[in-house]
Amino acid sequence: QQQVKQSPQSLIVQKGGISIINCAYENTAFDYFPWYQQFPGKGPALLIAIRPDVSEKKEGRFTISFNKSAKQFSLHIMDSQPGDSATYFCAASKDRGGATNKLIFGTGTLLAVQP
Amino acid sequence: DAGITQSPRHKVTETGTPVTLRCHQTENHRYMYWYRQDPGHGLRLIHYSYGVKDTDKGEVSDGYSVSRSKTEDFLLTLESATSSQTSVYFCAISEGLGDGTQYFGPGTRLLVL
Numbered sequence: 001q002q003q004v005k006q007s008p009q010s011l012i013v014q015k016g017g018i019s020i021i022n023c024a025y026e027n028t029a030f031d032y033f034p035w036y037q038q039f040p041g042k043g044p045a046l047l048i049a050i051r052p053d054v055s056e057k058k059e060g061r062f063t064i065s066f067n068k069s070a071k072q073f074s075l076h077i078m079d080s081q082p083g084d085s086a087t088y089f090c091a092a093s094k095d096r097g098g099a100t101n102k103l104i105f106g107t108g109t110l111l112a113v114q115p
Numbered sequence: 116d117a118g119i120t121q122s123p124r125h126k127v128t129e130t131g132t133p134v135t136l137r138c139h140q141t142e143n144h145r146y147m148y149w150y151r152q153d154p155g156h157g158l159r160l161i162h163y164s165y166g167v168k169d170t171d172k173g174e175v176s177d178g179y180s181v182s183r184s185k186t187e188d189f190l191l192t193l194e195s196a197t198s199s200q201t202s203v204y205f206c207a208i209s210e211g212l213g214d215g216t217q218y219f220g221p222g223t224r225l226l227v228l
Contacts, residue, residue, distance in 0.1 A: 006157070032215045034215065034216070036219075041221075041222075042221060043119075043205050043207075043219030043220050043221050044158070044219045045218075045219065046216050046217070046218075049215065049216070089157055089158065093215060102148075102160055102163065102173065103217060104174075105158040105159070106157055107155055107157040108157050
């Protein structure tokens with residue numbers, strides 16, 4: 001019930017294409033869904049996050065789509081660029097980032113954007 | 116990396132030896148976390164701290180202990196290192212209240228032979 005399932009494990013996209021990464025969760029108490037981006041040799045960094053009171057959040061080329069009834073959320077990267085090549089992690093937590101904000105991470109997606 | 120340093124950045128040790136990893140922050144954030152990252156598992160929480168001397172277990176705490184004697188420092192100790200603890204260890208911090216953002220350090224790559 002605490003798991004967050006992420007797919008695909010790896011993804012190859014052509015420059016200018018759309019990258020889509022999907023995550024699914026089971027615990028309906030989760031109320032905060034961030035995506036983290038990690039470059040080789042670096043720590044993960046927050047990319048974009050959503051709370052379940054909205055169905056979509058967009059920041060530049062990055063969009064989170066959230067389907068509460070299906071308990072799924074996805075990251076869309078529009079006009080993908082070689083500089084977007086990284087590992088992407090979805091995550092979920094409850095407590096609205098309050099007391100402890102223990103994040104449960106997905107297993108990661110390695111994105112390669114080919115020029 | 117949001118004012119977070121980890122030391123050492125790389126370490127090779129032998130099975131059965133104790134190992135301590137240090138996380139130091141300059142942000143004065145209340146919450147600190149230790150994660151391990153392994154292929155196919157993503158990031159898994161080992162221990163976390165919600166204040167000085169206040170710590171609790173995470174998902175994969177067996178074989179690990181932590182201490183936090185100052186706001187800025189959070190230590191992770193492997194009491195007796197095993198090969199299964201070979202991993203990349205990340206420290207993270209967050210303000211906590213109303214903001215779920217966790218900021219990660221650069222990581223420590225640990226190899227247990």
